[in-house]
Amino acid sequence: MIYPSGRAVWAAAAGAIPAFLIALALPSFWYLGLLWICILLAFLAVDAAAGRGRASLTASLSAPPQVGVGGRFTLHVAASLGGRQSALQARVGHDQRLAPVAGTGGAALPANGGTLDLEFDALRRGIASFDRLWLRWRGPFGLIWNQVVLPMDRKVAVLPDVRSARDEAITLLQRSALADGHAQRRAGQGREFEALKDYQPGMGRRMIDWKRSARHGKLLAREFRVEENNNIVLAIDCGRLMCEPVDGVPKVDRAVTAALLSAFIALKGGDLVSLFSFDARPRVSSGAVRGSPSFMMIQKRAAEVDYSSEETNFTLALTTLAAKLDRRSLVIIFTDFVDPISAELMLRTVGRLTERHLVLFMLMKDAELEALADMAPATPEDVARAVTAGGLLRQRQVVIGRLRLLGAHVIEADHQRLGPALVERYIQLKEENLL
Incomplete structure (x- = not known):
C-alpha cells in the first residue's frame, strides 16, 4: 500500500499558488500552471518506485512469555529493509487485555534496521496476543509512504497475581x-502408618501394636499421619x-x-x-x-x-x-x-x-x-x-x-x-x- 506523505501534500499546495498567479497574469498561458503538477507527479512516481522493498523486509516481535496482572513489560519490535538506509516506523495491534503506556508505536526505528521498545500494562488475566504489525517507510524524496501489514502471532500469558x-x-x-x-504428623490422625512409639497413658487401645509389643516386651503404639x-x-x-x-x-x-x-x-x-x-x-x-x-x-x-x-x-x-x-x-x-x-x-x-x-x-x-x-x-x-x-x-x-x-x-x-x-x-x- 502506498499513499502520499505530508511533504507531498505541502508541495502540491505550494505549487497551487504560482499556478493561480500565472492564470491571472497570463490567461492565454494558463496551462503553464500545470507544469508544477506534472513535475510533482514525476517525483512521486520515482519515489514510489524507489521505495518498494517488501520482499526484503524482515520483522519480528519479542516479549516476555508471561507477566502478572497489573505488571508492565516491554515489547521489542525489530525490523530491517534489506540493507537500505530507510527509517522504518512501526505500530502493533493487540487485544484488550493490554494497554499501551505511550501509544502502540509510530516512533521511527534506526535506519537500516533496529529495535523499537514499546511498554504495555497487563490489565486482565488471560492469553494476550499481538496479531498485527504495521510498518511504513518513505522513498528517497520523502513524498510517498510505503506501508505493509504483517500478521504476527506473539502471545504473552497474563498470569493471575498470586x-x-x-x-x-x-x-x-x-x-x-x-x-x-509436609503432611501433619499428629498421633491418632490419618490412616497412613508413620512410626512406632512407646505407649503413653491416654492413647487409644486401637493404636497398640500387639504383635510388636509382645516381641519387644513393652507396649508399643502405632503413629499415623494424614495421607x-x-x-x-x-x-x-x-x-x-x-x-x-x-x-x-x-x-x-x-x-x-x-x-x-x-x-x-x-x-x-x-x-x-x-x-x-x-x-x-x-x-x-x-x-x-x-x-x-x-x-x-x-x-x-x-x-x-x-x-x-x-x-x-x-x-x-x-x-x-x-x-x-x-x-x-x-x-x-x-x-x-x-x-x-x-x-x-x-x-x-x-x-x-x-x-x-x-x-x-x-x-x-x-x-x-x-x-x-x-x-x-x-x-x-x-x-x-x-x-x-x-x-x-x-x-x-x-x-x-x-x-x-x-x-x-x-x-x-x-x-x-x-x-x-x-x-x-x-x-x-x-x-x-x-x-
Whole structure:
C-alpha cells in the first residue's frame, strides 16, 4: 500500500499558488500552471518506485512469555529493509487485555534496521496476543509512504497475581502447623502408618501394636499421619454466570485466585493437583502434578481460563471430567446458579459423580441480591425488587440443600473469603480422613 506523505501534500499546495498567479497574469498561458503538477507527479512516481522493498523486509516481535496482572513489560519490535538506509516506523495491534503506556508505536526505528521498545500494562488475566504489525517507510524524496501489514502471532500469558495468595497461603500453613509443607504428623490422625512409639497413658487401645509389643516386651503404639498423594481436581466454571462482576471483578477471576491458593497449599502438602475449566464444553484440562515447583505450571494453565458468554453444560463437562479420573478424588467445583430449573442437569450429573468421588462446591454469596432483599422499601418498586430478590435467594438455598442431600459438600462464602474458606475446609477434610 502506498499513499502520499505530508511533504507531498505541502508541495502540491505550494505549487497551487504560482499556478493561480500565472492564470491571472497570463490567461492565454494558463496551462503553464500545470507544469508544477506534472513535475510533482514525476517525483512521486520515482519515489514510489524507489521505495518498494517488501520482499526484503524482515520483522519480528519479542516479549516476555508471561507477566502478572497489573505488571508492565516491554515489547521489542525489530525490523530491517534489506540493507537500505530507510527509517522504518512501526505500530502493533493487540487485544484488550493490554494497554499501551505511550501509544502502540509510530516512533521511527534506526535506519537500516533496529529495535523499537514499546511498554504495555497487563490489565486482565488471560492469553494476550499481538496479531498485527504495521510498518511504513518513505522513498528517497520523502513524498510517498510505503506501508505493509504483517500478521504476527506473539502471545504473552497474563498470569493471575498470586503474591497476596502466597502470603495468605503461608499464613494458613503456619496456622495449621503444616511445617515445611509436609503432611501433619499428629498421633491418632490419618490412616497412613508413620512410626512406632512407646505407649503413653491416654492413647487409644486401637493404636497398640500387639504383635510388636509382645516381641519387644513393652507396649508399643502405632503413629499415623494424614495421607499424602490425594488427587485434587480444581474445576472452574467459566460460563456466562461466572463472568458477571462481583465488586468490580468477574467471578471467574475470583475463582481462579481461590483455586491457585488451594493448589499452593495442596502441592505443599504432597497431594496431586489438576486444573479443569469448562463452559459449553471442556476448555482447559491439565494433568495431575505434584510438588511445589509444579505450581508455576498450574498458574500458567490458569491464565488460559478465558471468559465466555455461553451457557454452562454441566452434563458434558462433569461427565468428561469423571471419565478422566481413575481414582477417588476431591473434585472442587467453582460455579454459580440461579434457580432449580437451570441447575437441574447439574444436580443429575453431580449425583453420579458423588457415588465415587468427594465433591465440594464453592459458591460466592450474591451480595447484590442480599442487599436488595434487605433494603428498606420506600416505593412499590422497591417492594417488588425485594420480593423478587428474596425469592431468588430462597430458590438458591433449595439447590444448595439438594446438593447436600446428594452427598456433596457446599461452601457459600463471601467473595473476599473464598480462598481461605476453601483452604480451611480442605485441611478439615484431610484431618477427618474423608479424601
